[in-house]
Amino acid sequence: MVPRLQDVGWLVTSQTLDQAPAATYDLGLLRLRAQHLLHPEAIKQLISQSGTEWIALVAPDCLAVPGLDEFVSEWFFDTLPLPTDLPRLRNLLGRAFGIARLRGIDSHQGNEHELLGQSRPLRELRKQLGRLGPVDKPVLIVGESGTGKELVARTLHRMSRRVAGPFIGFNCGVFAEPETCAVLFGYQGKLESANGGTLFLEAIHELPLVLQKRLLECLRNKVLYHADGGMLPLDIRLLASTSEDLMSCEQRGTFDPGLRQWLEASRLLVTPLRKRQGDIALLATYFAELYSVEAGRRASHFSEEALAAMARHRWPGNVRELASRVRRGYALAGSGTIEPEDLGLQHSAGDGVHLSTLEDYKRRAEYQALCDALAHYSNNLSHAARALGVSRPTFYRLLHKHQLL
Missing domain, CATH: 1.10.8.60 (Helicase, Ruva Protein; domain 3)
Incomplete structure (x- = not known):
């Protein structure tokens, strides 16, 4: 399949599942096997940590595994059974690439497609982005699901002095507290990977309270302490998104007051x-x-x-x-x-x-x-x-x- 895709103009590389998080792609094809469905944590971690549109290529041995449809619908852009014909795959790749462009994943296309619209709320949002983009301070992006909060975050990153640095995203609601702690604060974790660039935390209201306090301490002191005593100086701009009212979360005891105040100093509302x-x-x-x-x-x-x-x-x-x-x-x-x-x-x-x-x-x-x-x-x-x-x-x-x- 790879040579055939290359023949029609796609730039394709092959990776094992453990190698894939270290690379950056616009699109990802993942050959889904039965063992992946029985132990889906690695795939969930890969997809949640990447800015990639993923397509599942489903092996025949997967078709009888319970929960296949629900898993694919939740985690993948679309799916194709194996074996599949090239025209069908090319059509699906084209659609997925279009969505990748809209989300701002494809940096080669520029930003002419970003934040389309001429309504008053969107014009006001663009003005706010123009003011906050170059300012190196945290920003809280508030809006319903599907409004484009990640696109807003990527636009802020592109307008900042950190544009040449990494943009690292993480969904705080994917893993339990121990896994989230390791992914964020561990060696080669999200904070370390975002050093010199921007860290975007999606659904920050779902970050466990103890990790909220640790995150605020790291960003305020600009130092990441590892469990073994190692220390890493940090230079990170934090962008965070939420669909919840953080003041209400604070009143329920699920959100740290200090982190809320720190984030809401600069707040962007994405209108539905x-x-x-x-x-x-x-x-x-x-x-x-x-x-x-x-x-x-x-x-x-x-x-x-x-x-x-x-x-x-x-x-x-x-x-x-x-x-x-x-x-x-x-x-x-x-x-x-x-x-x-x-x-x-x-x-x-x-x-x-x-x-x-x-x-x-x-x-x-x-x-x-x-x-x-x-x-x-x-x-x-x-x-x-x-x-x-x-x-x-x-x-x-x-x-x-x-x-x-």
Whole structure:
């Protein structure tokens, strides 16, 4: 398989499982065997520590192992059974590479794709990134799952004086306390690997309390003490993300007050996609064009019904969910128009809020009309205003009233 992939232009190297964490890849192919499923800790550690999109190549002896589907769905971008044909694999690699580019993994592509959108929350976020990026201080990135917190962290790193240094990420919720302690503070652990660069701790609210205190001590004193008495001077910028309110965690006794205050001195909020209605159509179009380039087909377009369905949907999975639904829609629609059923949104019921007063209904109807217009005319606000039968100044006033611009 490796020579065939090289023949069509991929740069491919082969590693054993224990060698893989030391290398950096945009994409990873992992041959999944039955023993991996029975003892999955090494694979979980590899995937959680890497900035790579992983694809599982499933050996026949794995198919009967209980829990295969759940394990692959949780830890891998996608999966293919072995043996597999090259065209199918190439198509999957293309899609995975597109997601890698969006997440900022592929440093050769620049950052023109980062943080797409023109909504007011996103413009404000870009301003904050411009202020905080060059400043060498810790930053707490707050947002729901799928909003792009890691992409924000990578952007901060790229804008900092540490851009030539390493960017090391770690999900604090993957391992139990002993394994987390070893991965973070041990020899060749995350703190040591991030020296001279940036350490990004995802889901920091899940870091055990005793390790929170040790982390703060290391970063404040700029020294890492190993268990055998060894000492390593540290030069690290800490970026952390959370989907929780750290003050509430502190009040429950699960988060260290000192670390919370240290982190929240600089705080970035990543707005959920449902509050960035004007960006939905733009992002969906970007994904559709991205997948079309990778597949070598002409870009598919969204029907008016599909655009309206996307505007009504609440997007609990945020941008990650949008990318997944557009990928599914593009595959199902083929060369035709993408419809709501292709996106899995034919039964979208909006936000499910039961409004009680006439004023509430009026406000909701006005908001939905603006969302539908933005979804359909995201690149031309004059056309959107004309479609709603209002002047452009009135249209802007309404957008600001509902915080859509």
